[in-house]
Amino acid sequence: MSADRTFFRDTVERILADRLDKADIDAAEERHFPARLYDALVENGITLMLVPEDRGGIGASVADGAAVLRAAGEAAAPGPLLETMLGQKLLADAGLDLADGLISLVFVENVEVPAVDATHWADAALFDVPWPGAVEQVLVVARVATGHRLIVTRAADWQVAPGRDAAGEARDTITAARLPVRAVALPGGEEALCIAAVLRAAQSLGAIEWAFRRSVDYAGERKQFGREISKFQAIQQMLAELAGHVLATAAITEAAAEGMSPGLIAAARSRLGDAIDATITITHQVHGAIGFSLEYALNSRTRRLMSWRDDYGSTLHWRRSLAGGFTALDRDAFWPAVSDAGLPAQA
């Protein structure tokens, strides 16, 4: 790991240790935003890390951002960290002013959005919007017939109807009759989706790693039939299987964040889908009844995985995307397409 990446990761781990505890994670389910965590993340520049230096950011790579979100996922940090990190970058790349506060970000398609340079959005409605009540801006990346558009809105201008994701975090429906907007073309719309997808994969990987480690530890603590359940082959076989999912997902996710090719990102998200299924099944099975209680911390990770696995393209979306580039190849062209960098997949 590069020195910069180690520094980012260490910084965020320290902030998470200082500013987030189980009570904060639980309170987030009651719509209490973990403000003291985000104050520290903003103060330390983490939310601007993907913004180029000449726009006041740190100019870190997507792989650096992935390392930070992996730590956040491990800690089950609630709130729109990914959304703010990527949202600030999108604002900077579009030549717009950065947000002073936090950002919520949604990707939409098949939705009527304002034209470039329009000043208002009539009868606007967005669904599953993360934490609109806790942010300054709601950004919309819309796929339109001609490409992509970035719509910048003030969170305070929306009417909020509360909703929740599987982890209990705010995912609200927001509406506005006549919403003031800034609408610009977003040439890198596909890339924005790829970045979001790989960052969410890294965040999920962190949650998977925590759940895996906790389950290994728990198996060494819990005794039944007079010995630790880790001594039973049935438990060993399950956790060994999970170890494979963890390591394979880590390998492809790191490669995707580093290489940023659409094919590797699609592969990472598809592989992640299976790893999440295995993590939820196996970690809960190893924990037995106690893991099913709301009080026990395992579900703070597994329920986030239930929510995150469909963000920024579902597992199925990424599988179709990955397959799409390979179906018209002949026998001898297939392996070079698989093995070469720049895989022929569409995002």
Add this chain to the structure above:
Amino acid sequence: MTATNLSLEPPVLTPEAEALRRDVRAFIAEERTAGRLPPPRRIGLGFDRGMSRRIAARGWIGLTWPREYGGQERSALERYVMNEELLAAAVPVGAHWVADRQSGPVLLKFGTEAQKRAYLPRIAAGELTFGIGMSEPESGSDLASLKTRAEKVDGGWRINGRKIWTTNAHHSQYMIILARTSEPVNSRHEGISQLIVDMSLPGVSISPIVSMANEHDFNEVLFEDVVVADDAVIGKEGNGWNQVSAELAYERSGPERWLSSFRLVSELVDVLGPDLRSSSQEDLGRLLSHLLALRQLSMSVASMIQQGKSPNVEASIVKDLGTKFEQEAVRVVRNIVSAEDLIANGRNERLRALLIHAQQYAPGFTIRGGTNEILRGIIARGIGLR
């Protein structure tokens, strides 16, 4: 970095490795043009001494070994790249595979100078095929229970016993066997040694075992009063168990653990059109994502080996995941063949033949070289469960 004592090393493919990849692809293209590499109709490494000699002529057997023994002193990651290219193109590498991957490295690590000079250059020239004598009729997963004995006689050792599942024994000039050379005192892992046996010696007899895929790869090898010289022992007498444990790591993490059924997937893709049912797209995308993840993991293990680390647990994970993937690939191809109606009424005859053979071959993937249950036991120990 990842959880619970597991580690990853981001693989860096050097310009030398990419240049080697181009060279191997050019070689494969030449072989195809010359008609020596027809599209395969079966799974399995394939045995072709001529192909092994041509590969050796490029310097690609013993690629990582010192030059003085016929090697090229190139990196483990370069060897990885070469192997994935050869395997993905279904090049028949069976004549030198075991010697290059396993027997040669064991001799290099534990052998005497005389042993290295006697065998390594001939392996690197593509002339020698080696067999591995570990399993016995009564010792499968429980390898330490082996009964083959090498008894000290004047000037050498007298071997009696029976080895089984020996790939290519009928083509091999030599076999490296594991045998008991003394009684154990504290642990039954003691008193076991590795010996190199010339297959032409009196008392060695080979009988074929035909697999359920109707292949004669495996054999049973009987040793009756076979006398070998003192210098047949590899490494330290009684240290065989430790030597074999190190050897198995080479065996577990390579691309052969997840590229056996790739030729079936290639054949499928060859006949697919651009428009697929959505279930087929999902199946194919999922399969490819597992393949790409395994490839990253396999490269990562090669990088760790290159750096002198011993990623034994990670290597076991590659084999556990890889062999399961191989079986899954056959299932997925069968599904897509059904969904897209690809082989009815005599169509795509080669795909049909390959699919039938792959189904017959698949149960062996998760057994050979150590069952997945045994591997998971090793993984469980590695992550701190036992």
